[in-house]
Amino acid sequence: MTALLEVxxxxxxxxxxxxxxxxSFSIEVGGITAILGANGAxxxxxxxxxxxxxxxxxxxxxxxxxxxxxxxxxIVRLGVAHTxxxxxxxxxxxxxxxxxxxxxxxxxxxxxxxDIDRMYALFPRLGERRWxxxxxxxxxxxxxxxxxxALMLRPKLLLLDEPSFGLAPLLVREIFRTLRQxxxxxxxxxxxxxxxxxxxxxxxxxxxxxxxxxVVMSGTAAEIKNDDNVRRSxxxx
Amino acid sequence: MDxxxxxxxxxxxxxxxxxxxxxALVMIYQSTHLVNFAQGEMAMFSTYIAxxxxxxxxxxxxxxxxxxxxxxxxxxxxxRFIIRxxxxxxxxxxxxxxxxxxxxxxxxxxxxxxHTIKVFPSPFPEKPVFGxxxxxxxxxxxxxxxxxxxxxxxxxxxxxxxxxxxxAAQNPISSRLVGVRVSWMLALGWGxxxxxxxxxxxMVAPIVYLDPNMMGxxxxxxxxxALLGGIDNPWGAVLGGFIVGVLENxxxxxxxxxxxxxxxxLVIIVAVLTVKPSGLFGKVIVTRV
Numbered sequence: 262m263t264a265l266l267e268v269x270x271x272x273x274x275x276x277x278x279x280x281x282x283x284x285s286f287s288i289e290v291g292g293i294t295a296i297l298g299a300n301g302a303x304x305x306x307x308x309x310x311x312x313x314x315x316x317x318x319x320x321x322x323x324x325x326x327x328x329x330x331x332x333x334x335x336i337v338r339l340g341v342a343h344t345x346x347x348x349x350x351x352x353x354x355x356x357x358x359x360x361x362x363x364x365x366x367x368x369x370x371x372x373x374x375x376d377i378d379r380m381y382a383l384f385p386r387l388g389e390r391r392w393x394x395x396x397x398x399x400x401x402x403x404x405x406x407x408x409x410x411a412l413m414l415r416p417k418l419l420l421l422d423e424p425s426f427g428l429a430p431l432l433v434r435e436i437f438r439t440l441r442q443x444x445x446x447x448x449x450x451x452x453x454x455x456x457x458x459x460x461x462x463x464x465x466x467x468x469x470x471x472x473x474x475x476v477v478m479s480g481t482a483a484e485i486k487n488d489d490n491v492r493r494s495x496x497x498x
Numbered sequence: 499m500d501x502x503x504x505x506x507x508x509x510x511x512x513x514x515x516x517x518x519x520x521x522a523l524v525m526i527y528q529s530t531h532l533v534n535f536a537q538g539e540m541a542m543f544s545t546y547i548a549x550x551x552x553x554x555x556x557x558x559x560x561x562x563x564x565x566x567x568x569x570x571x572x573x574x575x576x577x578r579f580i581i582r583x584x585x586x587x588x589x590x591x592x593x594x595x596x597x598x599x600x601x602x603x604x605x606x607x608x609x610x611x612x613h614t615i616k617v618f619p620s621p622f623p624e625k626p627v628f629g630x631x632x633x634x635x636x637x638x639x640x641x642x643x644x645x646x647x648x649x650x651x652x653x654x655x656x657x658x659x660x661x662x663x664x665x666a667a668q669n670p671i672s673s674r675l676v677g678v679r680v681s682w683m684l685a686l687g688w689g690x691x692x693x694x695x696x697x698x699x700x701m702v703a704p705i706v707y708l709d710p711n712m713m714g715x716x717x718x719x720x721x722x723x724a725l726l727g728g729i730d731n732p733w734g735a736v737l738g739g740f741i742v743g744v745l746e747n748x749x750x751x752x753x754x755x756x757x758x759x760x761x762x763x764l765v766i767i768v769a770v771l772t773v774k775p776s777g778l779f780g781k782v783i784v785t786r787v
Contacts, residue, residue, distance in 0.1 A: 314671075365658060
């Protein structure tokens with residue numbers, strides 16, 4: 262398999278505080294890679310580093326092209342969509358406007374409008390609330406909106422920051438089922454950051470375990486799932 | 499009764515100018531959370547540019563369009579070269595930059611075109627068409643303001659670029675993550691504000707005459723309008739402009755006299771800030787988590 266995203270010796274810092282100390286990982290074309298770890302391990306920072314939202318050092322290669330140092334909006338335009346920490350909802354705009362913004366960087370406007378209807382089919386709850394101010398949506402609905410907004414880009418790579426955060430188990434299952442469907446049908450590769458390790462390992466094919474900014478273990482999702490240490494520390498059985 | 503109606507209608511006409519200035523202030527406020535004190539002087543400078551072109555024999559409306567275009571580009575340039583470098587600086591730094599711009603434009607206008615008061619032409623015919631109730635210039639000003647407001651509404655509501663500009667002002671980080679070039683959107687916002695200001699300046703200049711200090715009072719009325727309507731709500735600011743225009747005119751004619759007219763603006767500013775700081779239509783943002 263070829264790698265869509267290849268990250269080598271990535272370092273990232275907020276001011277003087279170094280958060281990532283040279284991590285390396287890759288995502289296969291059409292694959293889902295999970296990054297696991299406790300609070301403060303550097304998971305969110307990893308996603309931010311990929312789209313240059315923090316100061317970084319190291320090498321980031323997307324589809325054979327070096328992208329480190331490019332402006333965030335240019336990385337997005339190469340097909341990297343990001344569902345950020347805190348969901349990034351445009352709270353004062355309507356659901357529909359949020360989705361139109363998701364497809365803002367695309368040139369094919371007609372197909373973009375058709376994709377909005379596709380999102381409403383994928384998440385009927387959003388369709389019901391399409392003219393509603395997005396800030397009035399519930400947390401789960403905003404998470405659906407965040408995923409939909411990212412998909413509106415028709416991305417090659419989707420960066421997902423804790424899609425399960427703060428949601429009821431039923432909703433979490435719905436969102437993860439949709440993510441799997443999108444990965445299969447649209448061949449969208451994903452980089453998934455999760456605290457809920459069991460959930461992430463079910464969806465992902467590969468996983469990396471982060472501890473205070475370093476990769477301490479990596480392998481296929483099955484290998485990680487069966488590792489005794491991971492099971493005790495992160496899966497809890 | 500006719501006299502009273504005339505005061506109201508004339509108030510609506512100047513109110514349109516206040517509305518335009520208020521709208522320009524709100525546009526800058528939404529992205530910087532600061533009031534651009536130089537907005538009036540920028541508009542004054544644009545008006546001088548139009549005046550200079552008309553002096554050279556250019557037809558009014560061509561000079562009008564050119565002045566608006568130059569202001570648009572000039573506004574973008576001010577944001578790119580002067581405001582952007584200090585955009586991460588403290589509030590006070592930015593305010594000082596605004597005041598610096600105010601002084602610079604004021605001095606440059608006096609330097610280039612002298613401080614003597616000049617007559618600025620009205621593009622509308624002098625012979626009354628609408629009877630005694632409203633002069634042609636008032637009617638024309640009202641018409642121009644309404645066209646500008648409608649164009650802006652359509653632009654912000656129905657075009658992808660307008661949507662991206664609103665998004666960039668509200669949530670720059672998320673905007674970057676959908677590929678919006680945020681810094682250019684902010685620059686374009688400055689350009690549009692400067693262009694709207696230019697139109698307001700050219701509409702008010704035939705009434706107040708052209709001189710480097712002509713926008714001082716207008717900016718105060720514009721600020722009062724923006725506050726009254728809610729400084730974060732563009733359509734509230736527009737309505738505020740019309741309310742202030744009518745109030746100022748009617749109170750000036752019947753209650754306090756023309757000498758104390760500017761006090762109306764100041765009283766409104768103080769009253770809004772003490773009684774209802776969010777203004778009449780200031781948005782209360784609802785967020786559920």
